Amino acid sequence: MNISAKKIVAVLITIVICFTLFSLSTAAVSPELRGDITLTALDKDSKEPISGASFRIYRIASAYFKDEEISFVYTDEFRNCGMETGNFSDAYLPVHLMVHAAVNAIAFEEKTTDISGKVTFRNLQSGAYLIVPAGMKDGYLNPSPFIVTVPMKDETQNKWIYSIDATPKIEADKDDTDEEKTYISVKKIWETYGKTPDSINVSLIKDGVIVESVVLSAANNWYHRWDNLDKNHSWNVIETDVPAGYSASYEISQTTVIIRNKDDNSEDETTTNHEDTTSPDGSTTKPTDPTKPNDTTKPTGETESTTKPEELIDTGQLNWPVPVFSVVGLVLFSLGWSMLNFGKKDEKTV
Numbered sequence: 001m002n003i004s005a006k007k008i009v010a011v012l013i014t015i016v017i018c019f020t021l022f023s024l025s026t027a028a029v030s031p032e033l034r035g036d037i038t039l040t041a042l043d044k045d046s047k048e049p050i051s052g053a054s055f056r057i058y059r060i061a062s063a064y065f066k067d068e069e070i071s072f073v074y075t076d077e078f079r080n081c082g083m084e085t086g087n088f089s090d091a092y093l094p095v096h097l098m099v100h101a102a103v104n105a106i107a108f109e110e111k112t113t114d115i116s117g118k119v120t121f122r123n124l125q126s127g128a129y130l131i132v133p134a135g136m137k138d139g140y141l142n143p144s145p146f147i148v149t150v151p152m153k154d155e156t157q158n159k160w161i162y163s164i165d166a167t168p169k170i171e172a173d174k175d176d177t178d179e180e181k182t183y184i185s186v187k188k189i190w191e192t193y194g195k196t197p198d199s200i201n202v203s204l205i206k207d208g209v210i211v212e213s214v215v216l217s218a219a220n221n222w223y224h225r226w227d228n229l230d231k232n233h234s235w236n237v238i239e240t241d242v243p244a245g246y247s248a249s250y251e252i253s254q255t256t257v258i259i260r261n262k263d264d265n266s267e268d269e270t271t272t273n274h275e276d277t278t279s280p281d282g283s284t285t286k287p288t289d290p291t292k293p294n295d296t297t298k299p300t301g302e303t304e305s306t307t308k309p310e311e312l313i314d315t316g317q318l319n320w321p322v323p324v325f326s327v328v329g330l331v332l333f334s335l336g337w338s339m340l341n342f343g344k345k346d347e348k349t350v
Helices: 003-025 092-103 322-349
Strands: 035-040 054-066 069-074 109-112 118-124 127-135 146-150 152-154 159-161 163-170 181-191 199-206 209-217 223-230 235-239 246-253 256-263 302-305
Touching: 035 127, 035 146, 054 092, 054 118, 054 146, 092 127, 092 146, 092 199, 092 235, 092 246, 109 118, 118 127, 127 163, 146 152, 146 163, 181 199, 181 235, 199 223, 209 223, 235 256
Parallel strands: 035 163, 181 256
Antiparallel strands: 035 118, 054 069, 054 109, 054 127, 127 146, 152 159, 163 302, 181 223, 199 209, 199 235, 246 256
16 A cells, blocks of 8 residues: 555545544434432431332323434323423422322332332433332421433433433421411413303412412402411412313412413414413512412422433434544544555655
């Protein structure tokens, strides 16, 4: 092989290496892979593990793959839940789905944390999963339900992961006193030009558990208020069964949960600028970001996971083969480099 041919071969090897690594860096996720979710229950203050904490898991959405994209669609059991998938980080979506699952007796898998505070749900198909606390050890409050997707996007390493770690931080129960009381109210707003249903049911949620249901209708101006609630607990209000043809969304205005029902069949866009709202008690407030409820109504506890599922459709990569092929690439590069040097020596000898 002459010197020019050797140089050409070396250049071609380098191009192949670069193309291979680039192709691997943009590899799509695999629909056949199964994953697992490991929960570690910790005391929010002491960070000590909590054993005997029960969690339920529901598969709420299936995952669909096309090229390098992944999307999620509700399973049959959750298709008529009455709330759009929207953003999985919406604080109200997991609470709403929890109530839907409880009311409709949807099947679940339940496990309890071990002495290290850990529990793992294994062999999970790709999709979105609702994690619901089902019972804490005495002296602790239920943390918020939350949603985890399998796989999840690790933004820091720019890759998809199938083994998910989540850490619900659980608050200790506190003694209730007569002085520490609060209230929460609910207001239904219809966004439709057609005839609205005669009534709806809403549920009062205490620390992730349904404690009472009431009926809202024109007779009570689609409004209800609960008084003398223990302030040391987490309170929320969720629409129990959204009427067919409508979708629900939630907002917080101070201590009022505003539930908006939009007619899915309406061709005209109803107003969504959320102007000032006047409650029946006479107070006028501006609704805040529905994904950031205030301290009075937000579910107790925090959840940390390796990634944050902010989008339903995303593009990712699978990087695990890169180190292996990098070694192969280095070997090929070294071979090409040796060939070039060998060619230079031949030139000198000539």
